[in-house]
Amino acid sequence: MKVSVIMGIYNCEKTLKESLDSLLNQSYKSFEIILCDDGSKDNTLQIAKDYLKKYPEKIRLIQNETNKGLAYSLNRCIDISNGEYIARMDADDIxxxxxxxxxxxxxxxxxxxxxxxxxxxxxxxxxxxxxxxxxxxxxxxxxxxxxxxxxxTIVIKKAILNxxxxxxxxxxxxxxxxxxxxxxxxxxxxxxxxxxxxxxxxxxxxxxxxxxxxxxxxxxxxxxxxxxxxxxxxxxxxxxxxxxxxxxxxxxxxxxxxxxxxxxxxxxxxxxxxxxx
Structure with a gap:
């Protein structure tokens, strides 16, 4: 696994699918997607679970018990990542x-x-x-x-980030x-x-x-x-x-x-x- 794409997700039910699809359609294949739900109150978590079920080899999902903010969520993703590089992505971008x-x-x-x-x-x-x-x-x-x-848009070497x-x-x-x-x-x-x-x-x-x-x-x-x-x-x-x-x-x-x-x-x-x- 070369790249871990990390994404904090929070109340993004309207945009999450398009964002994830843009990643799953990448020409580069050696990557995983790590999602951290930050206490969403809409259907975001269920959408993430649906994608996890459909793409278990590509997507990992963790949850915060309460809303902790983006930095906290991204750090949790980094902690469990397998990639040599960390790529960022937001749940409403493509x-x-x-x-x-x-x-x-x-x-x-x-x-x-x-x-x-x-x-x-x-x-x-x-x-x-x-x-x-x-x-x-x-x-x-x-x-x-x-x-x-x-x-x-960034991709960064994980060792340097650490x-x-x-x-x-x-x-x-x-x-x-x-x-x-x-x-x-x-x-x-x-x-x-x-x-x-x-x-x-x-x-x-x-x-x-x-x-x-x-x-x-x-x-x-x-x-x-x-x-x-x-x-x-x-x-x-x-x-x-x-x-x-x-x-x-x-x-x-x-x-x-x-x-x-x-x-x-x-x-x-x-x-x-x-x-x-």
Whole structure:
């Protein structure tokens, strides 16, 4: 088993089937899918059980007794994984058929690379409406502007993920577990790459840009501070630590405009990036 695809699932009965089907249809075959139900209250768990029954050789399912959050659920998946690599996937996104094949080809031909991601198309129930591009080879300083990888697109070496302690489970990282992880990886000397092509459709509504509760912006400021400090980006980083707090004060209509203007940018700016899944 080469790859373990890990997915936290929670109240996603409307999208889970399409997401799982996109994985089961991959051209790359040496992988398993590990699902962790995080206390779903709809039909999500039953759908997962149905897929487990149909694909017992491919799918594994675990459950949290209560809702614990994405980072906790992903860590549980990592703990029982058999793969040499860990791939991420969300229960409302769609992987392209050749996604894992292309990412594994890159990782195995570039042993110096710890993780690989890609561009994504943004879509909703009406279809694709935008694109989010990612920088090919992000540097430490790029993280001042925001996370440099789209979380559900990444494939990472499991040994390296274990080396940095997997995902951080804390109040501060509740909405920024990916940003925190990527900064810890870079602080430890690892580097990643983004394939300059779309390999996943990322579900996001084109009209409804949810305003984050201000408490989550405070939490992200803490994540930024800790990450920038570990990557030795201080004192310049202090200017970017307060950025989410300032963004939280910007009127909704201006945020939406900034977001749409930033869709084809290589910098994943806080004002324009989607809420972390």
């Amino acid at each position: 992987s392209y058929k050749n996604r894992l094949e292309k990412q594994m080809n890159y990782l195995e031909s570039h042993p110096e690379c710890a993780l690989v991601g890609s561009h994504v198309f943004l879509f909703n129930d009406k279809g694709v409406w935008g694109i989010r591009k990612t920088k090919s080879d992000p540097l430490k300083k790029d993280f001042l502007f925001g996370s440099q990888f789209v979380h559900p 080396q940095v302690g997997n995902y951080t489970v804390s109040k501060a990282t509740l909405r920024a577990e990916d940003y925190d992880l990527f900064m810890r990886l870079y602080a430890a000397g690892f580097r990643g790459h983004n394939l300059q092509e779309v390999l996943l459709n990322y579900r996001e509504d084109a009209t409804a840009f949810k305003r984050r509760a201000y408490k989550f912006r405070l939490d992200e400021a803490k994540v930024r501070y800790n990450g920038f400090k570990k990557m030795k980006l201080m004192p310049l980083g202090l200017l970017y630590v307060i950025k989410p707090l300032i963004v939280g004060l910007i009127p909704q209509r201006i945020l939406t405009l900034l977001r749409h203007q930033g869709l084809d940018s290589n910098q994943d700016d806080e004002a324009t990036r989607p809420i972390v899944k």
